[in-house]
Structure formats: structure tokens, C-alpha cells
Amino acid sequence: MTDSVPKRSGLNSLFQPRAKGVLLVSLALLIIAVVAVPWPLQPSAPTTRRFTMVSRQFEFEPNTIQVNQGDTVIITLTADDVVHGFFLDGYGVKMRVEPGQSQTVQFVADKSGKFRYRCSVSCGTMHPFMLGELVVGPNTTFGRAVALIGVVAIGVTVYLWKFPLREPGESTTEVRSKK
Amino acid sequence: MIDQSERLAIIALVLILIGLPIAIFGYQYGLRPALAGVRTIDIIAAAPEDGGFQPDAIEVQKGETVRLRFSVPDVTHGVAIAGLGVDLGHIDPGQVKEVEVTFDQPGKVTFYCNAWCSPNHWRMRGTITIIDPADPDAHRRIEAAPDPVIESLIEREMDIDAPHDAAISPNEPVSAAEGGPLVENYRADLPVDFFDPLWLQRQSPAEAFSVLKETLPNLTDAQRWNIIAHLWTDSLAESELTWAQTEYIKNCAACHGETGNGDGPAAAAINAQLATTAMNNDKVASFAPASPTMGATTEIYYAKLRRGGMGTSMPGFGDIFDTEETWRLAHYIWRLTFAPAKPSPQ
Numbered sequence A: 001m002t003d004s005v006p007k008r009s010g011l012n013s014l015f016q017p018r019a020k021g022v023l024l025v026s027l028a029l030l031i032i033a034v035v036a037v038p039w040p041l042q043p044s045a046p047t048t049r050r051f052t053m054v055s056r057q058f059e060f061e062p063n064t065i066q067v068n069q070g071d072t073v074i075i076t077l078t079a080d081d082v083v084h085g086f087f088l089d090g091y092g093v094k095m096r097v098e099p100g101q102s103q104t105v106q107f108v109a110d111k112s113g114k115f116r117y118r119c120s121v122s123c124g125t126m127h128p129f130m131l132g133e134l135v136v137g138p139n140t141t142f143g144r145a146v147a148l149i150g151v152v153a154i155g156v157t158v159y160l161w162k163f164p165l166r167e168p169g170e171s172t173t174e175v176r177s178k179k
Numbered sequence B: 001m002i003d004q005s006e007r008l009a010i011i012a013l014v015l016i017l018i019g020l021p022i023a024i025f026g027y028q029y030g031l032r033p034a035l036a037g038v039r040t041i042d043i044i045a046a047a048p049e050d051g052g053f054q055p056d057a058i059e060v061q062k063g064e065t066v067r068l069r070f071s072v073p074d075v076t077h078g079v080a081i082a083g084l085g086v087d088l089g090h091i092d093p094g095q096v097k098e099v100e101v102t103f104d105q106p107g108k109v110t111f112y113c114n115a116w117c118s119p120n121h122w123r124m125r126g127t128i129t130i131i132d133p134a135d136p137d138a139h140r141r142i143e144a145a146p147d148p149v150i151e152s153l154i155e156r157e158m159d160i161d162a163p164h165d166a167a168i169s170p171n172e173p174v175s176a177a178e179g180g181p182l183v184e185n186y187r188a189d190l191p192v193d194f195f196d197p198l199w200l201q202r203q204s205p206a207e208a209f210s211v212l213k214e215t216l217p218n219l220t221d222a223q224r225w226n227i228i229a230h231l232w233t234d235s236l237a238e239s240e241l242t243w244a245q246t247e248y249i250k251n252c253a254a255c256h257g258e259t260g261n262g263d264g265p266a267a268a269a270i271n272a273q274l275a276t277t278a279m280n281n282d283k284v285a286s287f288a289p290a291s292p293t294m295g296a297t298t299e300i301y302y303a304k305l306r307r308g309g310m311g312t313s314m315p316g317f318g319d320i321f322d323t324e325e326t327w328r329l330a331h332y333i334w335r336l337t338f339a340p341a342k343p344s345p346q
């Protein structure tokens, strides 16, 4: 720790007292970028994804489907026992199926996020629990979280390395003068 | 002694206790029907396990107009009345649908569920008997009339339920579309029978194939099958085809499958019982171009449709479709066999 003082004073203007502000601001910008800038990586170009889904008392199979934003989604729904419905929150996609007569809807998954689909025709006691989920990715939340932690960790390390807290006099004046 | 105000209170109480029910029931059962002018019959439509239609036997007078009001407690049902062109469509739980019908002819009509609602869905039927006060036996006479086609089958000792495996069936895809031009080309060489609707409906494709093999030795087997496919699918006009398609989907596809392959959602359960019962013919029929379909005839289809299977899961539709409609469905089955609808382009 003691030898970090001469190191700092020996560096160029980037780490001069004024540079502390520059470091903080650029760190903040980096964090904002990681959190808010649209993820540049699209795992694949938009394609058409087809799903064959079965509805029965009281479930959808599959009950989770995942697509990428921009994909064209085609769902063919069949019913196994009684008449069921399908309503996709957020997209407003709606259909009704009867055993023996499959139904198909097509839409473009242009909104990202998680969307519930539910049975929209009362089909028995457990009907309210007949649910499923459409996940429109790419799932950037995890990637962003990792990147955020990384950026913050590096930022804190650099900050502490260059402006150690061990010199109270100097750092407090710095902070005060900033304010 | 009761004083004045107490007496008033008692009178008011008695008026409420007696008057209110009288007013309510009087309105419901007296005033309202009187104002409406027609008899309203409330029918609960529940899955067969839970009682089916309640009531399921209704009597009306000839010429009477009634309002049938259907409500549904469990799952979605559909209601149609055979022969009257009434189809109320789906009725969801909590929904009420009604229809006003005037019955002009003595006889019996069947109302039935036309949305698959349970493994016993097809049992969900009810009857309306129309009685002619001037001729109280009229409806019974009409009911008892035998079906001439089934009579004729019995006369010829044809067993509707006999297995009809075919000795020969196509081993490559058949095209009714390619059969059309072939029939035109060989019109002069084809036996005259091939243009006789009665002969056609009594022949199986396999039998007709054998005839073709002798009369047109120069053709390939594929060409012969294409000719048969064309002749067996040529009899329905466009509007009849649409009708049959809709009715097939509503009434048959749950068992026989959307494309007729015998793989509807209800088929698995029926076929699963095969192993556990003595019945070995209760396997949902597939209409794919193979045996035993190649050994079937249109008139056998007709008879099976009208009468139903003998102890099998195949319901009888004689009360639901009239003879002409039954022929249409019987012919439509050959469409499923030989000219399946192209999957709609996506």
C-alpha cells in the first residue's frame, strides 16, 4: 500500500487528481452501456419456428417455448380431450381448438420478454392453472448481469489501486472539491 | 291486545312472505311465458358422464313453436338439430344459447352435441318427438321406415361388419388428379360399368383394379390405381365437398383423424381397449389407401354410418344425417383415401 503512492504520483495526466472524475464518469458510462444498450449479439438471424402444441386438461405441452426476437412463430395447436383455448398475453394471439381439428396461428415475435399463454375456454376445475410461457430472447439479462459485475469489479479495483483510501487527507479533499 | 301498528307490521310481513314468491314465480312461470307467446324449454347440456342433455326427450305438438334454451355447466359443447339446419355452434360454460323452432312435420328429430367433450361425446343426444294431434300414430310410422340400402345389403347377404381385407393395394402414392386425363384417354376401352354410379358404389377399389388389369393390360399398375382414384373421388360437387369436410371434422375426426389415418385424439383410448376385451374389431378404422380400405365399398360405408358399428365404438349417425348426407360422407371418405387435401400453405 505504501508504495502505491509514489506509483500514482509518477503516472501521466490520466491519473492526476482531475483524472479521478474522468475515471468515475467513464465507469458510469460503461455501466449504463452494459445495462441499457441493445445487445449487439443476435445468436441467429430471424427464422421461422414451428411448434406443435397439445392442449389437454389441464396443461399445454410444451408449456414453455423459446424463440428469438424477430422470429416468425407458427404454433399448431391440437386438443386431446375437450375444447380448449389459447391466448397469448402481450401479443393478443388467440385461438380455440376442438379435438380432431388442429388450429394454426402465425405471428412475429417482435417484443422480447416472457409472455404467458393460457387456456381461454373454461375446460374444468383446474382450468385457471392451464398456463404456459413464451420466452422471446435472446436472454440478455444473465449476460448483462455478468458484464455489469465485471465492469464494477474492475472499476473498483482500478479506483482503489490508484486512489487508495489509506490517505484520508488527500482523498477527502479531492471528493469535497468535486462536490 | 295487538295495537294498530303491530297489526300493520304483521300484514306487511305476511304480504312480503307470500306476495314475493307469488310475484317471482308468477312472473317466471305465468306472465313471462304468456308474454313471450312460445314455450321455452330449458336444457342443460352436460357431458354424458354427468347426465348429457337434461331433459333428453322432449315432446311437442305439430305446428308448435318452442324456444330451446341451452346452458352448459362443465366444458364446451356444441348443439345442432339434425334435419333442421340448426347449428348453435360452441356453447362455453356459463354461456346460454337459444333457438326458436317450429315443427311442421310429425316425427322425431335428434339434437346432438357437435363439439368433442368426452370419450362418450357421441352419446350426447336427445330427441324431440313431434306429435300430430289429428294422427297420433304418425310419428311412429315414420320412425319405423327401413333403410332401402341396408335392406338391399341384407337381401344380397352382404355383412356390413365382415372384415374386407383386400388382396391387392397400391404400393406407391396414388393420384386422383392424374387419373382424370387417363379416364378421358381410355374412355372407349373402359368397361361401361365404370361409369355406372350404382356399380361403383358396390365395388371395392381392389375388385375394380382386377377388372382393369384384364381390360387394359397395357397400363401400368400405378395408372390403373390413378384411374380408380379418379372415379372414386369424382362424385362430389364442390359445395357438397365443403359440407362433408366440415361435418367430417366435427363428427368423425376425433376418432378417425383429421386426414383419415385413424389417429384422432380419441383413437388411442379406444384402441387401447382392444387388448383388454374380447372385441378384436374395435380398432378405429384408417382410410389410408391400403387393405382393408381397398376392400371396402361405398355402400358398406353408407350402411356402417347409418347403423353404426356392431358393438364397436363406431357411433350410428342414422338419426343425425339423412340418406343423402350419409352418401355424401361415404363418398367423402374416398377423398381422404385418394385425394387428401393439401396442407394449407404457411
Ligand SMILES: [Cu+2]
Binding pocket: A084, A085, A119, A120, A121, A122, A123, A124, A127, A128, A130
Ligand atoms: Cu381451459
Ligand SMILES: [Cu+2]
Binding pocket: B077, B078, B113, B114, B115, B116, B117, B118, B121, B122, B124
Ligand atoms: Cu360433445
